[in-house]
Amino acid sequence: MSTPDFNLLLTLDVLLAEGSVARAAQRLGLSPSAMSRALARLREATGDPLLVRAGRGLVATPRAIEMRERVARLVQDAEAVLRPAEKVNLRQLARTFTLRTRDGFVGNFGPALIARTNEEAPGVRLRFVPKLSKDNAPLREGVVDLEVGVVGDTASPELRTRALFQDRFIGVVRAGHALEREEITPSRYAAGRHILVSRRGRDRGVIDEALKPLMLEREIATMVGGFSTALALARASDLIATVPERHTGNLRTGMFGFPLPFSTPAITVSMLWHPRMDADAAHRWLRACILDVCAEQAVTLIG
Template sequence: MDLRNVDLNLLVAFDMLMTERSVTRAAQRLSVGQSAMSSTLNRLRKLFGDPIMTRDGRTLVATPLAESLAEPVRELLTGIENVLSLRNEFDPATAEHTFTIIANDYLTMTFLQPLIARLSIEAPGIRLRIYPTGDDFADQLRRHRVDLLIMPQEAFEEHTEFHYHRLFRDRYVVAVDKDHPEVGEDITLEQFSTLPYLAASSGHRRSLSEMQLDFLGVPRNTEITAGFGMAPFLLRGTRLVTLVHERLARQVRDAAGIRLLDPPVPRLQPITEIMAWTNRTDAVPAHRWFRQTLIDLAAENDEA
């Protein structure tokens, strides 16, 4: 096949079709009309001599040939993007760029908020789109729907499939109302197990702290379940106790009216927050700058 007679934009369209498995969504991602995308699919079929996508009820299913081509085409496009990006210098003070991130409320409040404040001064053209952590977070990254994923390594078994970097560790502390009538400067395991307990959750997912407590066989008198970002603010005026990340707890302690105590569970392990990204953005100057900024910020927080 003579490459001079091939429109390489067809490979971009093919990659997006394989990512989205939908003509409509692929058209939206490429900012073209659905009829134009359908026409492009027909051109791809002619180019490869294969249906590429076939309809099964209301869904499109990739053919075996298309599945075999998906990874080589993605690697080819990544190589082209890297070659072109390496020619460009990135100046954060003048650049305009949007980075998309998956991170939970805890990370947004404690880690990304200081970054947002810094960017507004040092890199005013940089914008962030922060999406909550859903059940399909790994697939979102794998399909290049987001640039970066920040979450606990312990909750991300597939992290070794991607490029990743450890940012920081955070331990758990017990939080209670600052005027709790039954808890003094310390809390015993018996108190922790019998007082009304607020269990933290992450959307529909149980938190790592709850899974650890179950694994260690620590009983709880669970009366309330809430998102861990809101948990500290629900303790005021109650007998509730909860586990919360120390960075978040210290940041909201005064506003929430809480006291922080060492957990009476000696084998409770801290979490390790990592960021993960794909090969597609690994060598891109803008993304390398952004990741280094996050690494530097994490180091500064550890020194504080």
């Protein structure tokens, strides 16, 4: 079976609307002879004369009358598909977005982001899922709409990224901890018992690498998979948690945080998404919300 010429749909729509080969030709910018040839092809494709002479004009056949509204809808739908997306109506938007993040981001930025989206688009729900690995397959497969984290070497080059904020590691202990009372030196920091945050169960991390040139080694008392867990343990013990400062702002309330007495690499936290979501109006709105919330948190911290 040959593939139908979908260009004929537009011709058929205009012919049925005008009921005249001459007027249809003028509307489409064609010659009357070209329009007559198109009508002949339509008759062959549908197996119906569609328009027949009645006196000095043409009248539609029952089949043509039957399909007139359907053809018009098809043409309108096709035109809508090929037009740029209209601005999304946030008040009527009903959609669930899945965001893959670390627990610290949810605890620190989640409340403000949920409040912002709920105010502008009450029908939108945010679904946060844990970021257990750096595998980008969920973004490619559409299981995850957007991811927040550090862009690693394994990130797919096809993904779109946008930096959200710069962060740095700091030490955190419970209020009244011994480290709160004296100057914190590299030796005093390393001498404590520490919580290591590692999603992949590694027994060493970036902090341990930074201590090596100083000939220091910290004692890892326990390992956990997330920053919120590390802070919960530090809050209830004498253990030291080392966490990103901005990423955990709200989670550290009532605790003592201090700059590390040695240099560590800066952290850039970004959002990542698949390029097929670039032009999606609702997704663009969500990305703007996340940017704004992160910027507002920065102003709060600086202030």
